[in-house]
Amino acid sequence: MNPHSKKRPFAASVALLLATALAAPAMAQDVNRSSPQVVPEEASNLPPTLDAPYPGGTMQLEVDASDTRTRAFRIKQTIPVAAGTSELTLVYPKWLPGNHSATGKISELGGIRFLVDGKPVSWARDPVEVHAFHLDLPAGASEVVAEMVFTSALESSDGRIMMTDALLNMQFEKVSLYPAGHYVRRIKVEPSLKLPQGWTAASAMDGQSQSGQWVRWAETDYETLVDSPVFAGEHHKSFDLGHNVDLELFGDNAKDIETKPEQIAAHRKLVNEALAAFGAFHFDHYDFLLAASDEIGGIGLEHHRSSENQLAANAFTDWEGQEFDRDLLPHEMSHSWVGKFRRPEKLWTPDYHRPMQDNLLWVYEGQDMFWGLVLAARSGLQSPEIVRGALANYAGIFTAQPGREFRSVEDTTFEPIMSGRKSRPFPSLLRNEDYYIEGALVWLEADQIIRKGTSGRKGLDDFAKAFFGIKPGDWGVVTFDFDEVVSTLNGVYAYDWANFLDTRFRQPNQPAPLKGFEMAGYTLAWTEEENPYLKQAYAGSGSVNLFYSLGINVNKSGKVTSTLWEGPAFKAGLVNGAEIVAVNGKAFSADRIKEVVSATKDGGKVELIVKRGDEFETIAIPYTGGLRYPQLVKTAKGEAGLDRLLAPRTK
Template identity: 40%
Template sequence: MRLPASKSLSSATALLALIAPIVAPLFSGFVIANGALAATENAAADKTQVNTGKSADDKAYPGVVQLIVDASDLDRKIFNIRASIPVQAGPLTLYFPEWLPGKHGTNGALNQLAGLRFSGNQQVIAWKRDPLNMYAFHLQIPAGVSQLNAEYQFLSPTDDKFGRVTMTPEIIGVQWNNMILYPAGAASDQIHIQPTLILPTGFQFGSALELAEQHEKLSPSQNQSQSQSQSQSQSQNEFQFKPVTLEQLVDSPVFAGKYFKRFDLNPGAKIPVHLNVVADKPESLNATPEQIAAHQVLVQQATILFGSQHYHHYDFLLSLSDEFSGIGLEHHQSSENGVRPGYFSDWTKKSSGRDLLAHEYTHSWNGKFRRPADLLTPHFNTPMQDSLLWVYEGQTQYWGYVLAARSGLMKQEHIRDVLANVAAYYDHQSGRSWRNLQDTTNNPVFVNRRGQAWSDYQRDEDYYREGALLWLEIDAQLRALSQEKRSLNDFASKFFGVNDGSTTPLSYQLNDIIRTLNDIQPFDWGHFLQERVEGLQSKTPTASLELAGWKLVYTEKPSEYAKASEDASHDNDFLYSLGFSLDKTGKISRLLFNSPAGKANILSGSVIIAVNGKSYKAEALKSAITNAKTQKQAIELIVRHGDYYRTIRLDYFEGLKYPALVRNNLIPDRLSKILTPLK
């Protein structure tokens, strides 16, 4: 998943009984020694095992669940759902998915489930929610009932304040985990489902799901890749897909739209890759050949890098909208990507965020195929553990930057600007002195992406961006140690390139990472990772940039990339001078704990009313900061927080500061080499 700008048993004893056999094997690859991870040696260390997170005696759930999702109620933004579930007489528990892959925490949108009714043999069957596990529903199936009929709705939020908007008059996003109730007692890859989707007249869609035979006959020319972009006649708006497992269904969302366009990103290849785009307006779909060519190069460069493709076909799902909520979420054979409408039309003006598709595409290898062992759980109501997210997300963030540059989606200088901003943030982050990178992998579970007033001191999901710096340092270290003969490219092909064509997840643990790095270039990688991941980092994390041949500096003017990013977000960045960023109204949107503003007791959410006795304007504040440097006069701010006004003097005389990278000619330019396309 891309970081944005979401109980299975009713008694503690039963919960421990469930978790114990799952958790215990996850610690077989390492031990805790003096509070740090240390790789263990054992006879099986030379073999990577397939771990599905399921016991050997798992059996298939009998029969096929019939699921019909009617997504045609655009006016009320309601998904109407019917399901028929094979059952036997006796107690039955149904789950609504809670722990969702790619979201790394409890993100099931249970509050948006409504209208739940069950019946069988034309009689109503009562249900009761588990008092401790809100995602579990208990029923008693009467004798003689073999099919349980369910009717319910998923209510898409009508505004962002209620949650993620998944239905607008022009765009529909179907995340099947929001549409399904599934029976307890079987693993997610042992429950088979026949999904049917009803769309508004004229809507077209993209998905990794494959249509059932009768629909293939209707439109064979559009079915060549087995991934769907359908343009049916007006009476053909009901689409039945081939039966899949519950695991595959949840991993295969649908983007549908009134305005839709599909681009071939791997023309003539045996393994199809397509970009499926939906938008608020048809003109947003107009992409130039050069823009599509960059996306095609992304596919080529990723295939060269990883040396494998772990999908039968791949579909990028991309929404260009101000109304349909943004997203970046990985799946094995597709990805959900949501950005603003100017993705194509503002191509030359801004490239901020154009690493999104590269990031989510990388997850097909890192996260979906090669997956941390503690994230391979039997079903979607088994708690997940996130201990290796600094690999899962951190290395993916790194490859997202690299592949964006290698493909031409972003310029090298723009990636340098991104890295400068990332390094600058951690150069100023107070929380690194008390909380290590490893512990931030727990954030998705207990913070769950709620806002934090002091995010730099509390720490956020830093395994993404600090993780990217870590993997840049590993890449540069591999190059330096091997006299430029080996690199993280070799790690990518060796670690992710195995079992070409397989879509079966292959688990890994920390010792697998260390062993692969040592196979490429001998070094004390265990100690290196222990220090970087588990150590308290009071020093600034600029070693990666320095080893790559660049230095972090601060200038008085933002780069063109940074200015374009400010214009796009309507924010004004004073983060590395006074210590805050402001939105267009003067409200503080980000605040650094130990900055001049933080030390002056200014709070996040405060509004700057006046600067040196005059009404606040961004340019006025910039001038005040510049003048204070030469005149050595304090900057006076009038600040409002709620109903309270305060006058604050900031004794800051260092001028405006914007991060940038400059070359260190004493060290080879490894960063430019890293960002250069592979051949």
């Protein structure tokens, strides 16, 4: 007999009998329930990718983009095949450089058929890698003709607008396939593009010529093709910025591309300042592809020899009022060095169906965000006041961000893959792609550590030359890892950089990244007045920025567009989608709600009538802080470290 056993009390015995009886039907049900077993996981049937030339020869790609009404691109692609080829796998690009995720628009590709000698060829989509097509070729086939239609967006609800009645911004990965099994740099292609009557085009690809509506380029490799988007349109001007760099400007209307000499001079200075910062070029020529447009979809995307960008239609005609947005071109040009020439080793892939790993984006995008702002100020495209306002705004976000407790900066690098960059209700809790702006603030601190340790003789400019300025004239890709970043920093100034970077970027629950400002002679302060950056950024939209006070942003009609998790408005029950119709008993207006919030510092109240669906409710928000906006306030006497960082390096 077990000396530790005890007789069950009567009540316990009854409970056990009841539990057994109640469980019996469930057990019987389990006996009668079919239970399938897992099927062995099926692998894709794509061949291994080899660093070897595609043996079939040069592909021909013809894209007809002349239909502005349907905005559909009709594609004819001829893929030669080596003698004796009986099977061919063609792939539509999926994992795209600069997107940091699988964003290939396979769902917009229709009308697909493959022909050999004018006769249809049977094909099947790979059940695992659905961007791939497997073709069975008849004996003696020498080439396959693919005919397809890419259906670009007609309305913004369909996706990004790529084409309007006056403009086109096309990326070749959307309108082409590539044969699997080879590094994409080893696949040759000759592209051509048909435009609407009277349009001209610009691209970084070599050998451009135009005859009538057709634009053709010289033979290139598929990697360069994908890295070389096209802008085209009815209204187009080209400007020589020196050093084989051009600004290709397109507009909705002729007036949108009217420029002044000083505006173009600022872009020329940008090129000079970029060369001074990085120390070498890694392209033979470079093209800023820029649309001044309110009709085409917004874009800012980096490429090795070009960038594709969109600014407001009045970017040049309202030059002063649009200053807040002019760090875009400095940001994208910096990417030629930061992210294109030097790329994290796991973000480089030999083709476009192999997944990318984003964990070092705090170097790729964080460094680039830093240099975009620095070069915007050094070139004069933005004033130091605007740049300081942007930095203050970024820092302000991180002072009230509960998501910092559980997510590190590096964890946010996986955001493009996880969320597909869609909007979400509470980014302050979930965090966004903070490796951009928090990355820039941490690199500012690194710059100041170097400057302090070297008595001002060195800074992050020296890191840029040592890391990004290597191998002058090399137009390829040189990959890097965490250890090389650390060793290069130590070559500039000996410090515990491994611990610094690990703590700032890889560890959660870090304090707001304000140390760089303090070392650079500034402090983050809060004022009732918007800083110059915020004032311009919100001026055109009519929206109201109350994020740092009530914890909400509101559009001009009173709709709440963002809410701070656990902020005053959130705690009172006000969240995204609600419409504020009255403030303290009077009809909502942007000025009215700002007046009411401002008065709270003197004991005023915030009482809102809110419409949610068909119902109205009154919400009182207990808040006493007045209007609050982030500012950088100088603490140093004379020229501060941040002033020196933003000062021009060239005449």
